[in-house]
Structures are given as structure tokens and as C-alpha cells.
Amino acid sequence: MAHHADFEYRLPDIDTYIPSPDFTRGQELYDTPSDGYRSRGRRQDLRQIYNRGGYDPITVNAISPTRTVQSLGGGDVSRADSRRTTTSDLPYDDPERYSSNIHEPPKRFPEKKQGFFKRLFGNDGWTYEILSILVSIGCIAATVALLCIMNGKALSSWNWPIQPNALISIFSVIAKASLMYSISQCISQFKWILFRQQARPMIDLQRFDDASRGSWGSLKFLMGARLTALATSVACLVTIASLAIDPFTQQVIKFSSRQVPSSLETYTRRSSGYDSGIKVNGRTPGKISTGMQTATIMGALGQMSGPPYVCPTGNCTYPTVSTLGIRSICKDVTAGTKMNCPAWPTELNVNSNCTITTPIGDDITIRYAMRGSRTQQFLWGNIFTTTPRQYPIGYQPPPAILYEFSAWNSTGTPGGVNGSTVHECTIELCERTYADLKVTRGERNTPTITTSALQFSHYDIDEMSYHFGAKGTKDGVDVNYTISLADMSAMGTTLLTMFSTSLYPNTTSSGQEGQPGTPTQGLDFANILYLSGNLPELVDHMTDEMTNYMRSINATAVARVPGEALQQETYIDVHWPWFALPAGLVFLSAMLLLTTIVVNSRRDVKIWKSSVLPFLLHPLHGDDDVIEGGKMEKISRMEDKAEATRLKLGDIAQDEVRFIVQ
Template structure:
């Protein structure tokens, strides 16, 4: 510390020290004699809530922030809400304490007991509840007591603002799903096969026919690293199907009310009792005549009820080459796909020497300038021959057993929904075509999804804390204005003010002027000593030590 030759402080330091002391005294006086401290607390509460709102706006809908492990959004908001609550409650409590002086300033005398009610109300919710029942909205302090009581619900409401939810977000390498622009029968070594159905297509046919759950959609070849992926608008060469019910065209020959012959003119025939199926590649329905280019067209006549020869079901189905547009997804490792739309060229015909070309309009495939879809004539001829042979046959069951010309006939007979089974067959065959590496199209790429926890802000829960702070702020401003209007000094919760201004109390010496400001009373009280004594005449008294 700088000193002069006499060991005293320099005039400059003396001046600075005096100015600093005067400033500190001015601020201290302002804090004691006015509402500066309470206004700071109210502003602190508002600012803390505003910071909470800003944080929530920033992180609403975002993934969890990468903060140090000791900090979370909940912990930060809890800390700020505690500051906001404590600040506004402290300011409100001071205003409630000031209300007791407003209460006794009125014209009519008030019960001395009310002094304790106001004091208790400024200290906690139980005292505030007692004051509520006592005042019954007859005084401004009623609002302050309501704020003190409701402040206990501040934290629970703020804690409900932030919720953590899960959502799917893109992640990792783009998944792949097969598609194809070309179908050509090939061996396992990749060599073209002459007029022979390749084994992969045969497997697709048998899988589709024998799949009792009709779940060929899940068999599409794909890669999905996360177990949850999606693809949209995947166009590929495909096999489509359409079936029509032609049961109304079944003719019956009956004797004595019992039918012994069921047949379709120029089509399959059943004789004897039920429990039979007969399938052939005859063309019956005019609805399917225009559908090309055909893979297979067949008619099946069934009579499943052995004891009822009148039972009959006739279905004709057409399977044909088409261009399919699919949407596909993998959820929890299980693949699904759905046909959005299909396109076919009814003017195209299969030829033994020329490949089948399918060139859909750009409006369908959104692939302008791409190479057209193609089915080689050898593969088309081989598949047509194999399908015609496979879906021609008969069989049935009776009391002694069953006999079918092929397992395919038994599968068609056992199908609970033959139309759905043929649709499943078409899907399985399509999967086989798409699974071939045609060296033209390559796979379709989609999006891999992973689960992410994100911040969801429920803004409605902030309404209560915001309304409470607003109500408290209005109450504090009202008490300030009322105090000024009634020309009452700001004594708040001071017990010293009560001791100095009770008429039965004499804390001032005869030669001392009375003091009214709280800072002056506090200053004088520092030089006054008292003790609690018990006298025989007056009982317990707080006695000033002379």
C-alpha cells in the first residue's frame, strides 16, 4: 500500500477510498430503504426463465447435446428453475411482509394477531394458507399469499417441460435391394441356358406355390446393416398376375338331385363326388384375353367338399411379364415390400426368335434414356413351357387316401385362397428375376435407419411458471405503488422497526431524535443492547441495557 513519509495514506488513495466507501454506503442504503433488492430478485427470476426458454428453443427437436457427462438438459433447467423460483419467492415474501404495515395503516384498528399471520405468510406456504383464510381477498396481501402457496408447484411443472422420445434417423451405409432389367436363364456358372428354366427360377416357382403363409414378399434379397431400412419407387422387371372367378360358367350333370359331373365348356372336368381339382391351360374368360405378354394362363376347377358334389369353384389366372414399381422396408430385420403400380405392354407378343422388349413410359418409371427392359426369347420360351406343364394336372382325396398328378396340384388344392397363392407365386418369381445379376441395372439404394433419442419440449407446461412469475411481479409492483401512495416507509420484515415504533417501547434516549428509515434504525440498533428478563411485576420483558 502506498504511504507518504509520515506513514499516512496519500491524498489520492484517501480520496479513492472515501469515494468507494460512500458508494458502498449509498448502495447499501438503497438496498435497505427501498425495493432495489426485490426488483433485482424479480428480474433474476424472469431472466432465469428466459434462459430456460432459449435453451429449449435451441434444443427442441434436436438430438441429445454432446455436453460433459455431469451436465444434462434436465440438470441445467432444474438449476435455472431453482434460481427462478427462489428469487421470485424471496421478492414476494418481502412484499408480503411490507403488506402488514399497509394492513395496520388503515383507518380502523387491526388485531395484533394479524401481525403474526403476515410474518408466517412471508416464511412459507403454511403461513400463507392461514393468511389466505384470514384475509379472504380483502387485501393486496392475498395475491402474495397465493403466489407463495403456488410456488410449491413451480418445480414439478418445469420438470414436465422436457421429454425424451425416440425417432428413426438415417445412418450408416446405404442399404441395397435387388432389381433387374433383364431376364435370361443362366446356369450357376453364369452361362446362358438354351430353352431351359434355370434352377433359381424353379426354386422361386416352387417356393411361391408351396408357401402356405403366402409370404414371398419377405424373401426379396437385400442388405440392411441396421435391421431397419426403406426403399421407395424401385422399378424392376417383374411377373404380375390376375385371376378371375368363373364359377358361374360351371355346368353340372345331376341325377335324382345328385350331381355326378362338373365341367366348364372347353375346359376342366370333374366327375364323381367332390374333393377334386383339375387344372389345364385352356382359355375361358374373355377378361384375360387381352393381357400380354403371357407367362402362363390356366384354369382350375375345384370341388373341395367331399360330401357335397354341388360344391364347385372355378378360377382362371393369367401370369404375364410387367414392370413393377415397389416400395420396400426392413423392420427389425424382417423384410416387406409392396407393389405400388405395374405396367405392361399388351401389344407385345412372345417370339421364338426375338427377345421381348418392354419400354415403359417415362411417367411410370422416371428413367428417361435408360436401357429398356428385356426378356430373352430362350428364357421366355423355356419358362412358358415349364409353367404350362407344371400347372396342368389333376388329383383329389377320398376316404381311402389322396392322389395328385404333381405336388403343385396338391398345393393349389390345399390353398385357402387360390388367387392370393398365385399372387404369391408371381412375387416369388419376380424375386428370382430380381435376384439375378443382369450386369445392367445394379441394386437400388435406400436409407438405413437407426433409433435416436431426441429432445421434445412440451411448451404448455411452461405456462404455469410463466404465469406465476407474472402474477408475482404484478404483486410486487402493486405493493411498491401502494406503499408510495400511502406514504409508508419501506420496513418489510424488519423486527427492529417494530421495536422502535411500538408506543410501549422506549429504545431512544431522551436527547436522541426518533428515526424512521430502516437503515437508520439498523445503525442505531447496533449500539443498543437488550436482554430478556423475568420480573415479578411485569413478567417477561425485553429490557434495554442502559
């Protein structure tokens, strides 16, 4: 290129000239083919000038064509003459020949003195990353503390306006966000560390950047991961696993149900005595109370109400309760019964009597006969008979006994004794003990019932009542039960009426034998006894209901025995295994950050993290094909080029860092 004769070209003083980072296009000085400096030796000469003077040859002629012409004082120039002035036209080894008027020294941007807070919270360190990890650890610690406090406690004890699972979710979201910030910065910094360490494909820059942005990029990074990027691979795994933090945290707390004691009044009843209030006029006993009579009939009919209790929650337990009660003892004495029966009648309508004597001495009379006419006959007689106990003259039964009787039940033809059954029964006062009484979901179980005989203590003339003690207790009177004389007499008379009966079969209007046990009118208790099919069970049910009634009346002798009511309670149940993932990821993130800081410090790599400024201020160096790659507008073409290009982050001069193409 021709030079203007009026200008002397002089290179600035090498000792005082300090190149600026702004002049980064000097590569053209020795990379432009037209300048004739494509040879390796020529470029090395130019680098020697740079090494000697602290500047690159780019500072000599980094002047645009227009500026070159204007500086020379020229006007219009041809396109061929508007090229950059290159050192091919100038003896580059004689800097004194160059004029300083043409080349102004590049500007230098001195570092500003940073204040304390900017040094502490600036981007040149790890303050924000450390703080983010501390926030994550704090959220995990707060979650653990909250779970420990609330584990096993009732949900009703939680008084905050926000539910515990929502609060745990908030903590997990904050912990996850803080964790991801730190992890993304670690991934970004590791790309500088690895590129500083060795040359890597240019496409890895994009892969690292994608990995730092989220789970999808991390997954793609892992698919092409190398052992040299082990720490980054672990960070990518943490990024992907962090997607499960929210669902895992939601599984930590479960709201379960359990039964807990309730403060509602719960009780069963026990009776230490019975006095219905009826009076005895002279020697005529009053009638049995209406309630007792109803209980007796209902029990005989098999309608069981069960022991009295109050259970407001439908789930209750009760302690063992001993109470004054009534029991029945019925023995099958058929085998020991003596029968004295004449031959079956041969004449019509002539009654015959059969006497059955029980082992205890009760005589039961069975009547039977042949009824009908000469042409039509049928057998008639008793099918069920009960008789009161026949005590010897001068014998008085124990005061606790209310009534004793014997019963005969025909299982064959009317009046027939073959195949019949005989029972001896006693109904007496006793002590009943109820154990394991429970109510579950409103349904009462059948408690364990044991009975024991009462020992007569004394008769109180003033109160006109009998006093009893449970047998086996100290002195026989440790447990004191009372019952009024009027009630004892009334119950005995009522039972005598009920269990002194006989039942005969009815006949039809045509004279044929009717169905046995068919009542004619009113309440036929004999028919109830006959149709029950199980006399001992019927009498047991009856005495059970009589006892329950004695425990249910409102009287001073009836006391409440507290039970325990159980109610359903929703409580917080912590499942700690689900919390292992969130806590483990936070711990692993802290270790990754510590690893990144230590490795970065040992490798003495600039802390650039995810900043894009290094790509702009430290461009490529060392390969014209990449630097002047031509028109690359499509991402796919850029990626193909990046796959084939290897870079290393290196120093090309003092304090001059570039991505060097290798």
C-alpha cells in the same frame, strides 16, 4: 423524598440540551404511581416541558437509585429512600434550580457519512429486492430462451454435460429463491405501512412476521386476512403458490418419441431384365436355374417371401417401383365348357373317356372305369387334370407368354364331371408395379400390386434376348425390359412339366378306394394343385415368388431403388401451459415490489422491512398496562394480550417514532 441540603438541583439548559434516544425510560417520571404524577393534567404538563425544550421529562430524572445516592454523597440509605428521584420533589418548572452535576446530558449518536456503495447497497433502500426480482426475471427469460431453442429438437443434439430438464430446474430454483426474498421483504414492509396508517391489533405484528417466513405463515395470515391488507394477502398467495414452481417446471419439458429419416441405406429392388446365365445347346434348352425352381415350388406351396427390400431400422417406406415380372391370369370357364361323355360303364375294368372342351379350344380327357370284382366294385378315374394350350397349326403365341394351360378339377366322384370346375390359365411376362410398400416395426405390409402386359419390341440376335416395352408408353418402348432366350425356354419347359399332369385316387391293399390325391413317391405337383383348393390363387403366389426372385439376384439388370428408413428419435417437447405459473408468479412479484415501493414512498414510511431493530429502539408508548405488563413468559399469554392491544406507529415528538398504544 428528602433532599440533601448541600446540593442544588438544577435542570440542564433547555435550549442546549438535546435528549438522546438512550433515555427511553422517562415514562416512569409521570407513570410511576408513587410519584404522584398519575393525573392526566400532570402528565400533560410534563409533555409541555418536552415540547418546549426538545427533550422529555425522562431526561431529568432517568437516574438509577444507586446513582442518585452516590451523587448526593451519601452512604447507606434505606430501601424507601432509594427510589428514583422524581419531579414530585422538585419544582419542575424552574430548571435553574437543578444542578448539571447530577444530570449528565445524554449521548447523541450522530449519523455517519455513508459512502456511495453503502448508500447504493445499504438496507435503507430497495436495491437488494430490485436485484432479486431482476435475477428472477433473468432466470425466467433464460428458461424461455432455452425452451424456444430446444423445442422440437432431438435430445441427441444436446451436447452439454447437464441435461436440459436439470438446467431448467436450476433456473427455477434460483428464480424461486430470488422471488421469495423480494416477497418476504414486501410483506415485512407492509406491516410498517399499515401500522403507520392506522391502529391495528398488536398480534398482527406476529402474523406479518410469520407470513414473511414461509408458506405456513402465509396460510395462517390468509385465514385471518382483512381487506386493509390486500397487497399482503396477494403476496401470501404468491408465497403459497411458489411451492408449485418446481413441479410445474418439471412438467414443462417432456421427452417424446417420433420417427425421423435415418441415414442408413434403405432400398428395394427393381429388375429391368432377367438372365440367369444358363445356355442353350442347339435346340435343347438348359435347365431352369435352381433359384427360380425353388421360388416356383415355394410359391406353389404358399410360402411367400414378399418383395425384396432392405430396412435396417424396422420402419421404412418405399416409393412406387415398376419391375419386370411374371403374372398369371386364370379364368373360370366352367359355364362355357363343352362336355362329351359316354354313359357310365356297366362292365368291370373297362375304361371310358370323357372329353371336356374349354372355350378357347383346349381338350381335357377324363378317364374313368368301374373297378373291382362281381362282389366288390368301386368307381375309378381322374380327379384332377391339366393340359397345355393347344394352339392352332401355324399359330405362334406372343413372345411374352411363358406358358398357357387348362385345368379340370373334380369336386364329385372320380371321373365325374357333374360339379367339376374348369380354368384357363396364362403365365406371361409383365410389368409389375408395387405401391405403398411399408415396413412398420419389422412387419411388412401387403403392397398394392398392379400388372400390365408387355409389348414385344425386338429380338437381339447377338445377345440372344427378347426386348419388351410396357404397353401404353410412348412408342411402346419407353420402358425397356429384356429376358434371355435360354431363360424363356427353360421356364416354359419347366412350367409345361409342372402343369401337364393328371391325378388318380389310390386303392388300398384290400381293393377299397383310397384317399384321392395321396402321392405315391417323390414330388407330386398334381397333388399340390389338387389340394390347394384354389388354383388361381396358387398360380398367383407362384408367379409372385418368381418375380421376387428375378428382383433379388445380383445382376446388372437389377437396380436398387432408395427408400426412406425411419428411426425412433427422442426429442424435446415443450408444453408451454405449465410454464404459465412460474412466469406469472415472477411477474406478479415484480408488480408487488413496485406497489410496495410506491405506497411506501407516498406514505413516507421508514424502510425497515424485516429488521428487528425497530422493535428494540422504538418501544411501546402510551399505556402502562402494556409497558409494565408484568411477568409474561408464556407465548400464549403474550398472544392473548397482543390480541386485545391495538397499536399505531406514530410520532410522539420530532424524529421520535414509537408504537403508540391506543
